[in-house]
Amino acid sequence: MINNNHFEKSNFRILIEKDNIGRMEERLNIIDTFLDIEEHVTLDDMMQLLKKAGYDYQPDFVRQCLNRFVEHGFAQKKAFEGQSPRYEHHHLGKHHxxxxxxxxxxxxxxxxxxxxxxxxxxxxxxxxxxxxxxxxxxxxxxxxxAERHPLMPLVMAKSGENVVIKDITGGRTVRNRLASMGLRSGDSLEIINNNGQGRLIVGHGSTRLAMGRGVAQKIMVSLDRQNTQSA
Ligand SMILES: [Zn+2]
Ligand SMILES: [Zn+2]
Ligand SMILES: [Zn+2]
Incomplete structure (x- = not known):
């Protein structure tokens, strides 16, 4: 791996020497630090790794360097949903x-x-x-x-999940409220949107329902094995 990193580093040096953009040693320190890890790192992760290695650079400069690595084919930038952009190695000829x-x-x-x-x-x-x-x-x-209980409040279910209502734990007000929405034990629900705050949007048959988190806390559900592809 070390030899390979060494090769990548000198390859990078050759490419950017032509660009004549200055701060060459600092850029090489950053690529060195980047090549040493095999993770998917955010800019913040890179700042911490650089600090640990004894380098103190401005985040803007580090971001600019990472984007240059991407441009030159040494790194790939990933925009996973719900996360800050991440960078990982671009291994030539390998895809995952x-x-x-x-x-x-x-x-x-x-x-x-x-x-x-x-x-x-x-x-x-x-x-x-x-x-x-x-x-x-x-x-x-x-x-x-593994940390999940087979039975959980609906509020814990994730967007995209299919669950079955097992129990309704609230008092009469909650029960009446759910009954008026047409929800009962044994019904299947598809979680359309539960982003950890505000109302949940769930699919119930051909209807979409909006539900407060308080109510969703009172509905105990389990995974719907029939509608869960990974089951
Ligand atoms: Zn990856
Ligand atoms: Zn693929
Ligand atoms: Zn996890």
């Missing part, structure tokens, strides 16, 4: 895709030849010449799933 945990932000990588071939085939069947793609799967990582 991502699973992103919407709870803890954990990022897993995978590559699957069958899936890659299938995507090319789908595109070409439509007469489409594919240039690039990104496959991002959002969900909960195994750690976050």
């Amino acid at each position: 895709d991502h699973l992103i945990c919407t709870k803890c932000g954990n990022i897993l990588e995978f590559d699957n030849d069958d899936m890659e071939r299938l995507q090319l085939k789908i595109a070409s069947n439509l007469g489409f010449h594919m240039l690039q793609h990104k496959m991002e799967i959002y969900g909960l990582c195994s750690g976050c799933m």
Whole structure:
């Protein structure tokens, strides 16, 4: 790995020497620090890594350097939903895709030849010449799933999840309110939007319902195995 990093670094030096943009040593220190890790780092992560390595640069300069790494093919910039932009290595000739945990932000990588071939085939069947793609799967990582109880208040369910109502724990007011919405035990719900604050939007049959967090706290649900692809 060290040798490889060394090669990448000198490759970068050759490319940017031609650009004549100055601050060469500082740029090389930043790429060195970046090449040393194999994570998907945000600008903040990079600032911390640089600080640890004894470098003190302005965030704007670091961002500009990272974007230059992207431009020159040493880094890739990823915009995962709900997260700050992240940078990772651009390994030539290697492609991978991502699973992103919407709870803890954990990022897993995978590559699957069958899936890659299938995507090319789908595109070409439509007469489409594919240039690039990104496959991002959002969900909960195994750690976050392990912390979850099989029975949880609806307010804890994540956007995109399918759940079944198991119990309604509130008093008569809540029960009446839910009954007026047509919700009862055993019903399936699709969480359309639950962003951690404000009302939830859920799909119930062919209707979309808006529900306060207080009410959603009183509805106990479990995962709907029939409508959950990963089950
Ligand atoms: Zn892919
Ligand atoms: Zn997680
Ligand atoms: Zn990656």
